[in-house]
Amino acid sequence: MRWKDGLKEGVALGGLLLIFAGLPWALRAYESGRVRRLADGRPVFTVYANATFGTWTTTPLVGWTYFWRKPEPAHIQVRAGQPFVLRITSVDVHHSFGIPQLGIGPYDVEPGRFLELELQIDEPGLYTFMCYTVCGRHHEKMMGTLEVLGEGP
């Protein structure tokens, strides 16, 4: 191979490798940076609403896990008085999110969109969040728990 051809091939191969290695890295890096900015030092919890199993879950439900992973019901723990962020999305149909004991919501949760709530709960206790829109056969099972622990050290 002549050096000119070799140079062309090298540049082209470099472009390919940049795409194959760089794109996944860029997507992940941008997302983690964005969540870090959103968190601003606070814990962030992502909750997925799934009508098929009738559950709110913190198990990541994305394209490749949606069909085979049976999600665990969400159980979120925070400290009383500690600010935190809830990111809520639906992976199928319209849902509504609310925590009746705390007077939070109901908020619309659209499929494929994120609802981001910045919360701080001062009263320790076990709170249940639920779906306010009839979302399917398992609507009545759509519950998760938010456990607010007493202020710790």
Place this chain on the structure above:
Amino acid sequence: MSARSDVVTEPVVERPAPKRPYLKGRWVDLFERVRPLKGLLRWRSFQFLAILPNLFLFYLFILAALWGTPVGSRNIMIVFVWILWWFALITLLVPLAGRLWCTMCPLPALGEWLQRLRLVTVRFAPKAKGFKNVLFGLNRKWPKALDNIWLQNFLFLTLATFSALLVTRPIVSAFVLGGMIVLALGLALVFRHRVFCRYLCPVSGFLGLYAMTSSVALRSRDWDVCVRCPTKGCMLGSENGWGCPWMVYMGKLDRSNYCGLCFECLKSCPNDNIGLFVRPFGVTETRILHLDEAYKAFIMLVLAAVYSVTLLGPWGTFKDWANVTETANWRGFLTYAALVWGACLVVFPTVYGLLVKVSQWVSRWLGRWVLAPAPAAANGAGEPDFRTLFLRFSYPLVPLGLLAWIAFSLPLFFVNGSYILSVLSDPLGWGWDLFGTAHVPWKPLIPEWVPVLQAVVLLGGLAVALRTGWAIARELWHDPRRARWGLAPMAGLWLTVTIGFLWLFTG
């Protein structure tokens, strides 16, 4: 690349009036009109650079399908592939530029690059017998029995049967696209050239069919130059270009079905005998030659109707049958699959064949008893046989089918187009807002005009089908009166099909 070949002889330079029997009528050589275009297409890096952005995008689509939201309308895989790409492909690229998508398609690219062990340059073996390029892999020849597009037909029908899943579930689309990449890669290592594109790719099958109508076509300027060419560089390769990856010999090419517009022949031709021509849409000089191609035309037309019913129509039962993962109604799904396959492979071809028989009978009866027959026609000699009529009259279904597909695609784009803006800012459904358009609400564009546009497109398709049908009938029967009667049953069917689509879209 390496030293000049001792087999490459002097180029054939004598240029008498070019013989191009298929270039009848208003054909314009783009290379003569737009001079820089030829240089651009001869540039070795051109195809690589055309593929690269699409490779980037399709890689992003697959990553988005794996890692992004499973909600189709919020995932770039579904919105960009099945709304934007499909619409651009069927309404712009195919009618205007035929197989131009194949020039920049990333799906077979990895296999081809591995087969060539090169990304942009050429491996030249001047002393090799036959092909003058070195290819990596087993270099087997594709079996003769499969040298047709039946496999493409069946694969396309299979995908079409699962289309309700394919166009709504990102992960299913990712598996299909990923599967095509892997299959193309595997085949490239076993067989020489692009056998995946030529014989298996479901997209390539209909691109090839509809490329027959397209306004752009690559052809040799003069067949005689090709016949006298001692090197046949376009077919066998040269130091400047690879032998045609689509296994096409430019000296015989008079249809666009199997030319993938990779422009390798433009680079490897030693005689500067390749032209890129612009011609009228839906030209009448081309023809369907084989039964597999005729069936492709039937399948495409019937599927345009099936999709219109399933995706746009108000019939919930049919939708439920097609969408088996939502309903788990397997009996309904099997009924749907049987209806689709039966309509494509049995019902429509049978009806078409019967009408062709009627057309043959009417023209022969008229020739014998009513019109003053030519002596040869009176006893049946010189009459077109059934097979010829069947194949020739299947060509008008190509422009008719293409415009039916365009009419079907219009509401997909105009109704769901606003998703493109929101997905542009949030391609994976992760809550991003890159360009400030993530929260653009869903809003159909000009919904009141869509049925009007669909009607215009369908009637345009009917007009082109009738025009090509008339040209074919004149060519088959010579006598205009017999041609008119022979065409009538077929024209009746094309009219019925158009009215059926009009009813589906506007009724």
